[in-house]
Amino acid sequence: MNKIFKDTLILFVITLISGLGLGFVYNVTSDARAKQEEKTMVEAYEAVMPGLSKYDTVDFDSKLNDTISKEIKNTEKENGISTIKAYNATIDNVVKATDDSGNDLGYIVTVTDNEAYGSSLQITVGIKTDGTVTGISFLSLSETPGLGMKAKEDSFMSQFKNKKVDYFKYNKAGASADNEINAISSATITTNAVTHGVNAAIACVKNITGGAN
Numbered sequence: 001m002n003k004i005f006k007d008t009l010i011l012f013v014i015t016l017i018s019g020l021g022l023g024f025v026y027n028v029t030s031d032a033r034a035k036q037e038e039k040t041m042v043e044a045y046e047a048v049m050p051g052l053s054k055y056d057t058v059d060f061d062s063k064l065n066d067t068i069s070k071e072i073k074n075t076e077k078e079n080g081i082s083t084i085k086a087y088n089a090t091i092d093n094v095v096k097a098t099d100d101s102g103n104d105l106g107y108i109v110t111v112t113d114n115e116a117y118g119s120s121l122q123i124t125v126g127i128k129t130d131g132t133v134t135g136i137s138f139l140s141l142s143e144t145p146g147l148g149m150k151a152k153e154d155s156f157m158s159q160f161k162n163k164k165v166d167y168f169k170y171n172k173a174g175a176s177a178d179n180e181i182n183a184i185s186s187a188t189i190t191t192n193a194v195t196h197g198v199n200a201a202i203a204c205v206k207n208i209t210g211g212a213n
Contacts, residue, residue, distance in 0.1 A: 040139065041124075045095070045108050048126030048135040053100035055108065057093070058208060065090055068203040072167070072196070081169050084192045085115040089200040092122070094208065104129060107208065109201035110139065115193040118142035121151075123194065125160075125201035129209060132164040136198060148190035156184060160198055167199045 046052050072087045090112050097105040106128035114120045121141045126134035136157050143149045150156060160168065165179035170191045172183045183191040 041110075044124040044137040044139055045097070045126075047137040048124050049097045049105055049108055050134065051099045051105055052097050052108075054098045054102075055095040056098075058096050058107065060091070060094055060204075060208060064204065064207060067207060068200055071203050072199055075167055079169075083196070084188050087196050087200075088115050089113040089196050091200060091204050094204060097126070106132075106134065107205050109204050111197040111200045111204075113193040113197040113200070115189065115196060116141075117144060117148050117187070117189045117193075121190075121193055121197070123197050123201075125198055127201060127205045129205075130164065131166075131202065131205065132162060133160050133198065133202065135161050136194070143187065143190050148184065148187040150184050150187060151190050151194055156182075156194075165202075167202060168195050170195050 045055060068091065069087055069089075075081070076083065076087075091109060092112050093110040095108045097108055099105055106126060109125045109127065110122065111125065112120055112122045119142070121143070122139040124137045124139060126136075128134060138152055141149065141152060143151065159175070159181040163178065168179050168181055170183040170188070171180045172188060175182050181191070181195065
């Protein structure tokens with residue numbers, strides 16, 4: 001009996017010490033992780049919004065994501081757009097961007113899309129107040145090397161840059177309109193996810209600025 005009690009006590013002490021040690025390490029590294037995450041976010045903001053000096057968080061209604069989902073699905077239905085996966089994206093964050101003189105540059109929208117081949121991807125999209133997309137940048141992308149990861153290449157991302165359209169769609173046969181982009185060969189699922197993510201950002205800004213139907 002004494003041996004069982006002794007062994008139990010030893011195990012408890014070991015578990016307690018291990019738990020305290022893990023907690024200490026987490027607290028020590030949490031600040032460093034937070035700073036790195038903030039740095040990555042700021043770099044993404046600067047990449048999609050040239051001239052950015054300051055940004056302020058924009059609050060939005062909790063129902064906005066549902067509104068955007070309905071709008072995009074209706075747009076695709078009305079225009080006969082067929083997608084490999086149905087729209088499934090979420091607006092994570094929106095900021096208003098200004099330059100060093102305080103002039104409005106537009107909005108930066110962070111979107112998570114859950115249609116990617118590797119489960120989900122997260123992008124930031126810069127959009128001027130008039131709806132012109134200034135660029136996109138990935139915060140997370142875990143697609144197949146040599147296929148879906150090509151979405152990070154400038155040849156793909158630049159297709160969205162400096163375009164003012166109501167929505168984008170991808171074309172596996174090659175873009176033939178201003179709102180069309182070339183699908184990544186053998187990575188249509190990734191292309192679909194990115195396109196939906198950018199369309200979500202466009203719809204988001206339209207709703208925030210009152211430009212939505």
